Amino acid sequence: MKKLAVAVSLATALLGSTAVYAADVEVVHWWTSGGEQAAAKVFAEEFNKTGDTWVDGAIALGETARATVMQRALGGDPPDVAQFNPGRQYEELIQAGLLLDLTPLAEKEGWDKFIRPKATADKCHIDGKWWCVPTNIHSQQWAWISNAAFEKAGITEIPTDIDGLVASLPALKKAGVIPIAVGGDGGGWQITLLANALFLNILGAEKREAVLKDLDTKVAAGPEVTKVFETIRALSEYSDEGAANRNWNDTTALVLNDRAGFQIMGDWAHGEFALAGKVAGKDYTCALGPSKKPYISLGGDIFVFFKQNDPEVERAQLSLASMMVSPEVQVKFNLAKGSLPIRSDVDMSAADACMQIGIPLLDDPSRVVPSDSTWRTEAFQQQENALYSDIWFNKDLSIADAQARFVDMIANAN
Known part of the structure; x- marks a missing residue:
């Protein structure tokens, strides 16, 4: 009976821990088409498995989504996470000090060792610090x-x-x-x-x-x-x-x-x-x-993580960042999205004829x-x-x- 009581107490403690350490994370993105929604669902489902919750904030059209995020961020009410494109707007967020510094996580996991090509990493690795997560490689043409x-x-x-x-x-x-x-x-x-x-x-x-x-x-x-x-x-x-x-x-x-x-x-x-x-x-x-x-x-999608006052939200943000670049999720996500993975150490044998055109070109700098x-x-x-x-x-x-x-x-x- 004593062993049972201990087990019940331990289970209760674990359940209580799950409740305490779960966080809702609002993610703003512009993936609204059928194929894009299927890819976003990969991220959402994998993240929800961790005990935290992906709160979907889909906004149709990239320009509209970015403008909404900028307005909220500059107004003091940023979302927890937002899809962005590398470029001037994103750099303004860094300069304004609004983004969570992902450097400790990136160095712990060795992002600079597996994110390829270097130009993809460079979008997020600026002046020695990591400010975003690249999720895929998109080519427009x-x-x-x-x-x-x-x-x-x-x-x-x-x-x-x-x-x-x-x-x-x-x-x-x-x-x-x-x-x-x-x-x-x-x-x-x-x-x-x-x-x-x-x-x-x-x-x-x-x-x-x-x-x-x-x-x-x-x-x-x-x-x-x-x-x-x-x-x-x-x-x-x-x-x-x-x-x-x-x-x-x-x-x-x-x-x-x-x-x-x-x-x-x-x-x-x-x-x-x-x-x-x-x-x-x-x-x-x-x-x-x-x-x-x-x-x-x-090209490709990046996600930025805005500074928040709640340490549990920050913990969940870092959990999401880690999950996005993990090998298993990179494969699942990019097969759904039709883009190429940011990692070269993943199994893309399931990639179709179109993806196979792009994959070898990533190794040819010219x-x-x-x-x-x-x-x-x-x-x-x-x-x-x-x-x-x-x-x-x-x-x-x-x-x-x-x-x-x-x-x-x-x-x-x-």
Whole structure:
């Protein structure tokens, strides 16, 4: 009886401990599409297993979510955790002293030893301290192609570069499908993403960096940028009337339902195809670039952890940070998200044909480039959205005038 009493007392103490050391953690993110929700669910379920609780704060559209977080943080009521993009806004949070320093956890777990490539770690490891958790590697410049739509158009060999896709537009239109699917919601970020893919393919990595990072107005006024803008205009002639306010995942649905030929979108679209049960190589083709010699841009999601007054919340924040980079969760999450893991020491044998295109490129420094968002302010991104949307939708805007406007943007970017 004494042993039973001790056991009961111990169990009661443990239960009491669980109750005392459980915390609700509010996580703000913009993963609202079907595929994104499936990926977020991985994090939520794995975190809830620890005894703490993921309180979901999904807000549609990245710009809106970031603006909401910034407003709350600067107003003294930040969420516990928030999804962010590397860039100027995130750096402002560091400078304002609002973020929890993750350095002790990162050094204990050796993040600098397993997070790859170094540029991915560098987004969070700034001036010797860790300020965020990178969860995945996203590359923006992919083409998602409906095999059935191209077959309907009589095109038996799927093009995987931008010139081949542009050449296929008339045949796709004649076949009665939407040649290129695009959406204009959120101020036009989808068209900006397409434009940035063209910048990388047409200018190459060096000249792209000269324009977007070094703000070289001579390159901005040059013939390669002219070709970028001409290609945007050429593609725009083969979109559909529903493009203006359509979100990205509804645009992706046009391709996976074979109503459109192709979409240029980041690899988060991959999760939509997976969720729909579509098979890469059979139902659809994925082309990185789209280019014959593709680059992989190091975009990706990061999570920041805001300072809180409750030590139990801080403990739970650190628990979540540790879980996000753990090997098992990295595999589960990235298979659902369609992105690449930040670790090289995980088993990605279950990765499909699209993911297998990107994985080896991470080990080739000549094919890895920074995400353009690393260099841009939020204000400049809004200017880009407006310019590229005008090229797409406003046929009265000449290419020459559009490029002059771009040169002026570059000249005054800072």
